Amino acid sequence: MKYFIIFFFILFPVSLFASCPRYGWDETFVVKKINDGDTVTLENGRLVRFIGIDTPEINYRNLSKSEPYALEAKALLERYIRPGDKLKLLYDKTKQDKYGRILAYVYTKTGRNLALLQLKSGLAKHWVIGKNDLLWRCFQDTERQARLRKKAVWSDFDSLNASRLTKSEKGYVYVSGRVTNIELSKKGMIFVLDKKLSVSIRTTKLKVFKENNIDIHLYDKLLLSGKLFFSKGKPKMTLYHPAQILP
Structure with missing residues (x-):
């Protein structure tokens, strides 16, 4: 069964989420x-991993082999904080990852959101891991502005074309294409981009998309982020959060 309209959709102005809402520190x-x-x-030895962003990796064995902009991302933090400074932490639903690191939104003593600064500078990419999505809307919008301006990690950005995907492109990718089919079943939703890429959203996750007023129309052109894999020779992707549909 095909559905042309699944949920109500709200188009947010670009400026609406330019700054993240304020919350009290934990x-x-x-x-x-x-x-x-x-x-x-931290001074107590615990590691804190910033929620909502991923910056390029530093190769400490050979700095010259670090990922592009990795050293710049670290340098940006060094402009705003230094050893001995107080940091304010705001927690989300999950406070620790599987490696034992603290998961938090990290702020300077004057209240600057360090993850947001990385996104504004184009030195980080936004991602949602698990249920930690308190600030995803403003993070996504900030990333979008950096992407459109081709800042830093986005300087040579070019998404994959859904119609031309090959098995060599497996892994976490950005894919663009037009919705050519939409179906609903007891298992969830499946829509197809360019008659080739099958994208699924499980029933348990559809609630999150609906709560965030995310809509998918037939013939919409979408930019998606996620893990691309092949099954029986066909490209597939699973969406677990609305943040994977980029504005």
Whole structure:
């Protein structure tokens, strides 16, 4: 069964989410070390991983082999914080990852959101892991503005074309294409881009899309982020959060 309209959709102005909403801090700690663009070590030895962003990796064995803009991302943090400074932490639904790192939105003592600064500078990409999505709307919009301006990591950005996907392109990717089919079943939703890429959203996740007023229309052109895989020779992708549909 085909559905042309699934949910109500709201188009948010670009400027609406330019700044993230303010929340009270959960805890304050002293920073001991800046590890990279999205990780710091506290005075008590605990590692803090910034929620909502991913910055390029630093190769500490050979700095020249670090990913592009990795050192710049670390340098940006060093402009705003230094060892001995107090950091304010705001937690989300999950406070620790499988590696034992603290997961938090990290702010300077003056209230600057460090992850947001990375996104504005184009030195980080936005992603939602698990249920930690308190600030996803403003993070996504900030990333969009950096992407459109081709800042830093976005300087040579070009999404894959859904109609021309090959098995060599497996992994986490950005794919664009036009919706050519939409179906609903007890298992969830499946829509197809350019008659080739099958994208699925499980029933348990559809609620999140509906709560965030995300709509998918036939013939819409979409830009998606996610893990691309092939099954029986056909490209597929699974969406688990609305943040994977980029504005």
